[in-house]
Amino acid sequence: MNVLVVNCGSSSLKFQLINYDNRDVLAKGLCERIGIDGRLVYEPKNGEKEVTEAAMPTHVEAIQMVLDALVNEKSGVIKSLEEVDAIGHRVLHGGMKITNSVIIDDEVIKVIEECADLGPLHNPANLMGINACMKLMPGVPNVAVFDTAFHQTMPPKAYMYGIPKEYYEKYAIRKYGFHGTSHQYVAERCAELLEKPLADTKIITIHIGNGGSLSAVKGGHSVDTTMGFTPLAGIMMGTRSGDIDPAVLPFVMEKENLTIDQAVNALNKESGLYGVSGASSDMRDILKLVAEGDERGTIAFNLYIKRICDYIGSYFLYLDGVDAIVFTAGIGENSIPVRKAVVQRLGALGIQLDEQANNVMGEEALISTADSKIKVFAIPTNEELMIAKDTYAFVK
Ligand code: ADP
Numbered sequence: 001m002n003v004l005v006v007n008c009g010s011s012s013l014k015f016q017l018i019n020y021d022n023r024d025v026l027a028k029g030l031c032e033r034i035g036i037d038g039r040l041v042y043e044p045k046n047g048e049k050e051v052t053e054a055a056m057p058t059h060v061e062a063i064q065m066v067l068d069a070l071v072n073e074k075s076g077v078i079k080s081l082e083e084v085d086a087i088g089h090r091v092l093h094g095g096m097k098i099t100n101s102v103i104i105d106d107e108v109i110k111v112i113e114e115c116a117d118l119g120p121l122h123n124p125a126n127l128m129g130i131n132a133c134m135k136l137m138p139g140v141p142n143v144a145v146f147d148t149a150f151h152q153t154m155p156p157k158a159y160m161y162g163i164p165k166e167y168y169e170k171y172a173i174r175k176y177g178f179h180g181t182s183h184q185y186v187a188e189r190c191a192e193l194l195e196k197p198l199a200d201t202k203i204i205t206i207h208i209g210n211g212g213s214l215s216a217v218k219g220g221h222s223v224d225t226t227m228g229f230t231p232l233a234g235i236m237m238g239t240r241s242g243d244i245d246p247a248v249l250p251f252v253m254e255k256e257n258l259t260i261d262q263a264v265n266a267l268n269k270e271s272g273l274y275g276v277s278g279a280s281s282d283m284r285d286i287l288k289l290v291a292e293g294d295e296r297g298t299i300a301f302n303l304y305i306k307r308i309c310d311y312i313g314s315y316f317l318y319l320d321g322v323d324a325i326v327f328t329a330g331i332g333e334n335s336i337p338v339r340k341a342v343v344q345r346l347g348a349l350g351i352q353l354d355e356q357a358n359n360v361m362g363e364e365a366l367i368s369t370a371d372s373k374i375k376v377f378a379i380p381t382n383e384e385l386m387i388a389k390d391t392y393a394f395v396k
Contacts, residue, residue, distance in 0.1 A: 001086065002026070004016075005090070007090040008059060013066070014029075017070060018388040028384075038061070039054075058132070062132070088143045089130050092147050094115060101391070103141060145386070179207045185386040199220060201323050202217070202323050203325070206342075209331060212235050214312070232264075235308055236271075236307045238274060239281045240272045279296070287301070312325065312346065323374065325346075326376075326379050333379075336361070
C-alpha cells in the first residue's frame with residue numbers, strides 16, 4: 001500500500017511517498033515559498049534530485065506539482081494517481097478531543113479548526129494541505145496524525161498547571177505537549193532494541209532539534225513531557241527560552257515598552273541558544289564558540305545541557321527508575337559533544353558513556369557501556385514512517 005505523507009507549514013509542504021508494505025520511500029521532497037513564488041524539490045528513489053521553480057499561489061498548486069512529479073513519465077515513481085492508496089497528514093494540535101490518529105471527516109476538520117486558537121501558525125496550514133488533497137484526489141482516504149495525541153495519556157498531575165481552575169475549564173489551559181509522533185516512534189524502536197515488550201518499558205525520550213522536548217514514556221504511553229500549552233515551555237531551545245519565571249514577561253514589556261506580541265516573539269525567536277550566546281541558534285556554531293573559549297557561547301551551552309539533565313533527573317524519579325534514555329532529532333542524532341555532555345552528568349544514576357560507541361552521527365547506536373545501569377541510545381527519528389504506519393493501519 002502506498003501512503004503519501006504530507007506535512008504542511010504556512011508556506012511550505014514536505015512530502016514522502018512510502019510503500020508501507022516494505023517500508024520503501026519511493027520519493028520525497030518539499031515545496032517552498034508557497035504564496036510567494038514557488039519551488040519544488042523532488043527526489044525520486046534511485047534518481048537525481050530535481051529543483052523546479054513554478055508559481056504556487058496556494059497549497060492546491062503545490063500539491064498538484066507534487067502529484068505531477070510522482071506520475072511524471074521520466075522521473076515519476078508511480079504510473080497513475082490510483083496507486084496512491086491513502087494520504088497521512090501531520091497536524092499540530094488536536095486539543096483534548098483527539099487522543100489518536102483519525103480518518104479525516106467533517107467532524108475532524110471542525111476540531112482542527114477549533115484548535116487553531118491553540119496552534120495558530122500550524123493548524124490553518126495543516127488544513128490547507130488537507131483541503132488541497134481532498135480537492136485533487138477525491139475518494140482517497142485522508143488520515144490526520146496529531147503532534148499532541150501521544151501525550152493525551154498524561155495524568156492530571158502532569159498536565160494541570162497550578163493556576164485557577166477556571167482557566168482550565170473556560171479555555172482548556174493545560175499542558176498538551178508536542179513532537180508526539182517522534183517520541184512515540186523512538187520509544188517503540190527502543191523497546192525493540194531492549195528486546196522487551198513495550199508495555200514493560202520505562203523510557204525517557206529526548207527529542208532535540210531546533211525545537212526540543214523530553215517525554216517520560218511508561219509502557220509505550222506518554223506520562224509527562226516538557227513542552228506545555230505551547231511549544232515555548234520546557235528545555236531551552238535554538239531560539240525559544242523554555243521555562244522561565246512568568247513574571248519576567250510583564251516586567252520586560254514595561255521596561256522595553258513592548259506589546260504582548262513583541263514580548264512573546266522575543267521568547268520564541270530571540271531567546272534560547274541564540275539569545276544567550278548573542279550569536280547563533282545552531283548547535284554547531286555554539287560548539288565552535290565553546291572551543292574558542294567564548295564566554296556567552298559557553299554559558300549558552302552549559303545552560304542548554306543543564307536544562308536537559310534537570311528533566312532527566314525529574315523523570316527518573318517520576319518513573320521510579322528507567323530502562324533507557326534515547327536521544328533523537330537534529331542535535332540528538334548528530335551531536336556527539338552534546339550527548340557526551342549530557343550523559344557524563346548522569347553518573348549519579350549509574351549511567352556510563354561508551355565514548356567510542358558515541359562516535360556516531362545519524363545512526364542507531366547503544367552509546368552506554370555494558371555495565372551502565374541504564375542503557376542510552378541514539379535513534380534517528382522517523383515521523384513520516386510513523387504517520388504512514390497509522391494511516392496504513394486505518395485504511396487497511
Ligand atoms: P527541526 O526542529 O527544525 O525539525 P532538526 O531536528 O532538523 O530541526 O534539527 C536541526 C538542528 O540540529 C540544527 O539547528 C542544528 O543545531 C542541529 N544539528 C544538526 N546537525 C548537527 C551536528 N552535526 N552537530 C550539532 N548540531 C547539529
